[in-house]
Amino acid sequence: MGSWLVDELLGRGHSVISVDDLSGGYMRNVNKDCTFIKGDLRDTALVNRxxxxxxxxxxxAAYAAEGQSVFSPIEINDINIKSMNNLLVAAINRSVKRFVFTSSMAVYGRQKAPFSEEMPRLPEDPYGAGKAYCENMLEIFQAAYGMDYTIIRPHNVYGPRQNIADPFRNVLxxxxxxxxxxxxxxxxGTGKQVRAFSYIEESNLAIANAxxxxxxxxxxxxxxxxxxVTINDACSMVLELMASEQRPEYSPGRLLEVEVAYSTTGKSEELLDYRHLHTLEDGLREMIDWAKQVGPQEPSYRLPxxxxxxxxxxxxDKLI
Ligand SMILES: NC(=O)c1ccc[n+]([C@@H]2O[C@H](COP(=O)([O-])OP(=O)(O)OC[C@H]3O[C@@H](n4cnc5c(N)ncnc54)[C@H](O)[C@@H]3O)[C@@H](O)[C@H]2O)c1
Structure with missing residues (x-):
């Protein structure tokens, strides 16, 4: 998502500094017209610079493996929370005008979909709890220091450039x-879980506008x-678009996985000009074309x- 955003901001004439430790991203996605710094946002001195x-x-920047966070809470929330605290403090000290943060639908937990922004934060897993902490910190620091924020809660973003080698996230x-x-x-589980897969191109425009x-x-x-769509239907679509004879393999349901997650869209349409332009089928065609160019990737088990x-x-057992 970050590489798409950098392209969009450069295209609008802004100068952009991009920081990424490439733990989950790829150098091939970095726009040569931005100032790129390879570094870990947990490094306070680096962030201050x-x-x-x-x-x-x-x-x-985050390690966005929601399902894995139930089993790897120490490392995942060390990355996600320490980076946020470093950026928040630097932003206050340097009088940054606005802090746009990509949170997650995970902060809604098991509440009844469609999730709307007025609902309380009731995360059900460590990743969601970490995102809820970050959101709350922005509110606290806005009240204390007057720094403006916009909190985006993206929903199952997919499309070209996505990391397809991570066995813990990005199901498509x-x-x-x-x-x-x-x-x-x-x-x-049953594959009856419901998700709203969102194509990167249109999510990206809304995030840039934020x-x-x-x-x-x-x-x-x-x-x-x-x-x-249900996960079963999304899978059938992928099989069909890839003209595959394979059949889905069912594994037991995952601990704490939310069954039904999709959200209201009115606020993003009104405030960020979000427009739904790609059906899931359209977006999947683009993603599959891109994935075929990149070719199959060796699964990478980043965090234990x-x-x-x-x-x-x-x-x-690392079977993926
Ligand atoms: N993709 C989705 O469906 C989705 C949904 C909701 C929220 N989000 C949030 O949106 C953001 C972007 O997600 P994405 O799908 O592009 O993930 P991604 O893993 O593709 O990108 C995250 C980037 O952060 C970098 N990174 C990780 N830890 C870092 C660190 N300590 N220092 C510097 N860089 C670091 C990685 O190398 C990677 O390039 C994340 O905050 C994620 O939680 C994503």
Missing amino acids: VVSDVDIIYHL GIWINRLMSGKAPILY GFRDGARNQIINVGSPEH LEITKSAPKVWA
Whole structure:
């Protein structure tokens, strides 16, 4: 998502500094017209150096493996929370004008979909709890120091450039990668979970707008597709578009996975000009074309499971 955003901001004539430790991103996605710094945002000195003369911070860096966070809470929230605290403090000290933060639908937990922005934060897993902390810190520092924020809650973003080698996240990408390697797609539980997969191109425009729109100041805004599907149907679509003879392989349901997650879209349409332009089928065609160019990727188990109790066997035994 960050690389798409950098392209968009450069295209609008802004100068952009991009920081990424490339733990989950790829150098091939970095626009040569931005100032790129390879570094870990947990490094306080680095963050203080980078945030010396910027108007807007867009903070997207994270390890976004929601399902894995139940089993690897120490490392995941060390990355997600320490980076946020470093950026917040630097932003206050350097009088940054706006802090745009990509939170997550995970902060809604198990409340009844469609999730709307007025609902309370009731996260059900460590990743969601970390995002809720970050959101709350922005509110606290807005009240204390007057720094404006916009909190975006993106919803299951997919599309070209996505990391398809991470076995713990990005379900469409995992399926596409497995199919390219001649393996069956894995589904957890019944496959009746509902999600609103959202194409990167349109989510990206809304996120870019978040830094500049007056109406988006100090707002929480869902950014996700109005089209929602079951995981079974999404999988059938991927199989069909890839002309695959494979059949879904069902694994037991995952601990704490939310069944139905999709959100209202009115606020993003009104405040960020979000428009749903790609059906899931359109977006998947684009993503599959891109994935075929990149080719099958070796799965990369970046962070170890800190708890193996109740962990999916396919994760514990590295079967993906
Ligand atoms: N993709 C989605 O469906 C989705 C949904 C909701 C929220 N989000 C949020 O949006 C943001 C972007 O997600 P994405 O899908 O592009 O994820 P991604 O993993 O593709 O990108 C995150 C980037 O952060 C970098 N990074 C990780 N830890 C870092 C660190 N300590 N220092 C510097 N860089 C670091 C990674 O190398 C990677 O390039 C994340 O904050 C994620 O939580 C994503």
